Amino acid sequence: MELDAQNRSESEKISGLKQVTKEKLTQKSFKANLLDFLIEKAFFVFGSIAVFVLLLILYFLIREGSDALREVGIVEFLTGTRWYPSSPQGAGYGALPFIISSFMVTTGALIIAIPWGIFTAIFIAEIAPKRVREILKPVVEVLAIFPSVILGFIALVILSPIVANLFGLSNGLNAFTASVILSVMALPTIISIAEDSIKSVPKDYREAAYALGATRWETIKTITVPAAKSGIMAGIMLGFGRAVGETMTVLMAAGNALNMPVREFFGVTLPNYFSSVRTLTANIAIEGSDVPWGSLHYSALFVIALILFVITFVVNLTADILISRQRRKLNNE
Amino acid sequence: MSKHTTEKIWFTISGAFAFMTIAALLFLLFSIVREGAHMLSWSFITEPPRRNMTEGGIWPALVGTFYVASLTILISVPVGIGAAIYLNEYAKQGPIVRIIRMSIRNLAGVPSIVYGLFGLAIFASTLRIGVGLITAAITLAIMVLPWVITASEEALKAVPRSFREGGLALGATKWQTIRQLVLPTAIPGMATGSILGLARAAGETAPIILTGAAYFSRNLPSSLTDSFMALPYHLYILATQHAQASVVRPIAYGTALVLILMVILLNMFAILLRNYYRRKNEVL
Numbered sequence: 001m002e003l004d005a006q007n008r009s010e011s012e013k014i015s016g017l018k019q020v021t022k023e024k025l026t027q028k029s030f031k032a033n034l035l036d037f038l039i040e041k042a043f044f045v046f047g048s049i050a051v052f053v054l055l056l057i058l059y060f061l062i063r064e065g066s067d068a069l070r071e072v073g074i075v076e077f078l079t080g081t082r083w084y085p086s087s088p089q090g091a092g093y094g095a096l097p098f099i100i101s102s103f104m105v106t107t108g109a110l111i112i113a114i115p116w117g118i119f120t121a122i123f124i125a126e127i128a129p130k131r132v133r134e135i136l137k138p139v140v141e142v143l144a145i146f147p148s149v150i151l152g153f154i155a156l157v158i159l160s161p162i163v164a165n166l167f168g169l170s171n172g173l174n175a176f177t178a179s180v181i182l183s184v185m186a187l188p189t190i191i192s193i194a195e196d197s198i199k200s201v202p203k204d205y206r207e208a209a210y211a212l213g214a215t216r217w218e219t220i221k222t223i224t225v226p227a228a229k230s231g232i233m234a235g236i237m238l239g240f241g242r243a244v245g246e247t248m249t250v251l252m253a254a255g256n257a258l259n260m261p262v263r264e265f266f267g268v269t270l271p272n273y274f275s276s277v278r279t280l281t282a283n284i285a286i287e288g289s290d291v292p293w294g295s296l297h298y299s300a301l302f303v304i305a306l307i308l309f310v311i312t313f314v315v316n317l318t319a320d321i322l323i324s325r326q327r328r329k330l331n332n333e
Numbered sequence: 334m335s336k337h338t339t340e341k342i343w344f345t346i347s348g349a350f351a352f353m354t355i356a357a358l359l360f361l362l363f364s365i366v367r368e369g370a371h372m373l374s375w376s377f378i379t380e381p382p383r384r385n386m387t388e389g390g391i392w393p394a395l396v397g398t399f400y401v402a403s404l405t406i407l408i409s410v411p412v413g414i415g416a417a418i419y420l421n422e423y424a425k426q427g428p429i430v431r432i433i434r435m436s437i438r439n440l441a442g443v444p445s446i447v448y449g450l451f452g453l454a455i456f457a458s459t460l461r462i463g464v465g466l467i468t469a470a471i472t473l474a475i476m477v478l479p480w481v482i483t484a485s486e487e488a489l490k491a492v493p494r495s496f497r498e499g500g501l502a503l504g505a506t507k508w509q510t511i512r513q514l515v516l517p518t519a520i521p522g523m524a525t526g527s528i529l530g531l532a533r534a535a536g537e538t539a540p541i542i543l544t545g546a547a548y549f550s551r552n553l554p555s556s557l558t559d560s561f562m563a564l565p566y567h568l569y570i571l572a573t574q575h576a577q578a579s580v581v582r583p584i585a586y587g588t589a590l591v592l593i594l595m596v597i598l599l600n601m602f603a604i605l606l607r608n609y610y611r612r613k614n615e616v617l
Contacts, residue, residue: 040423044419044423046419047416051432061450119349119351152572153568216344244444252569285539288543301450309447312442
């Protein structure tokens, strides 16, 4: 305690000394100091713009969606199965088919992309020789920037005929095709975040395992990957966010039919991956460009956007918490 | 089974997945190049579509994409650099900075179609600008902002501390130090980030569907509020909305090829630029 106080006063003395000398040396004018102060405040405005924009988006989604929220009610949106915005007798605003469709294609995409992404990340981070790694990294980068409309186009002209032939369907535009192409969209996100997180595991962990006689694979399986677990989970969450928010690929690959994509199977209601589906995002893209501004239909589209916003917000926040938890854990130990 | 056999099996599985990643990219590129390569010609690039888009080229879409992507960068880069300067040079660690960083990461995760709807609500209908080039560009600018901020911040982080200390020791104010020492060193890195943002903006479709892309327009946009054709939207139209989808298929492939070439070349250019300046800085 005493020593601490002594140290503090010492350092105060030193920093005090520093300040005096610095001021004497620089002799900044009042004007220069004022200018510097104002510039700092100006940059703060730029810095906080992200917060401002995020709140602005939320505000506009709520404001424009409030009409529909009031007249239709959030319960009807989340549980209703009829979406007939322009029907003169009894318009319906049930978005459940879109919600189910979105979760179907996203889940389908993740079932493919999670093992694919994690094993690829392990390979890049721990196994691949340097030369192979230098091929794989740009490959992942190019996949990450691949315009989604091109992936949708490939799904439409190449993938969907293959799917139709394979399963004997009349039309290959369905949730299955959308899931396959969407997995390619989610893949780069999962790979790069998982790879970063595996790489951030300190070297000592591995060396300790080797010293105990573990093989490289045993080390990966029992030490490195478990230590990177939170980061890998974050990668999966962000991959989920990317897939659920993706518009063009699903718009072009999923068929966009307005129905509940489920079928009865021995009395159990199951999702039907071979039915044409319309996701939350696709519905906004289809109806958003020619809906009359200010109508109830227009307002209803903002409620759908609000649902999407809330989903991705929660997903991103969770990923954020997971990443910082991993950082804390690895730094503390 | 010996543990070395187990290891070999799992290494092979991991390698197979990694190889699948390469194969997927090659398949995508090969499909487009195979069907699109014979479409590439000077006239395909420089002529407008003719006969209800069943003939001719993609010139207006190419120009439209160039316009909207350039405007996007013009808007987002100054703002993004400003935000990065605050975060890296001025801000002290604390709750405010944590909230800002959280917002940036969240903005990066907002679906692009939601940006489109937001742009429609605020610029087109509330501020009465209508849909068109400038509405689309501001919407895209907001969308790429988190990427531009992150890239600019990384460029600033790469500037050695000694530059700042040297500037302050010479009696410069903080702003003088930033402007005359830190920024010039960080600019190549920021340029790299901006070009990557440009590539993203050029490839985006969903937001511009709602904010001003045109199905077809005979003339190039002449004012900021004109609607415009854009390569990705053009591809979407040709692939799904055109009455004679099979007739225009070759043009769709050609459009896809030009789009992906543009995006990849922009990225390669950005990465080469980064590597060039990184080497140059090492000499320093």
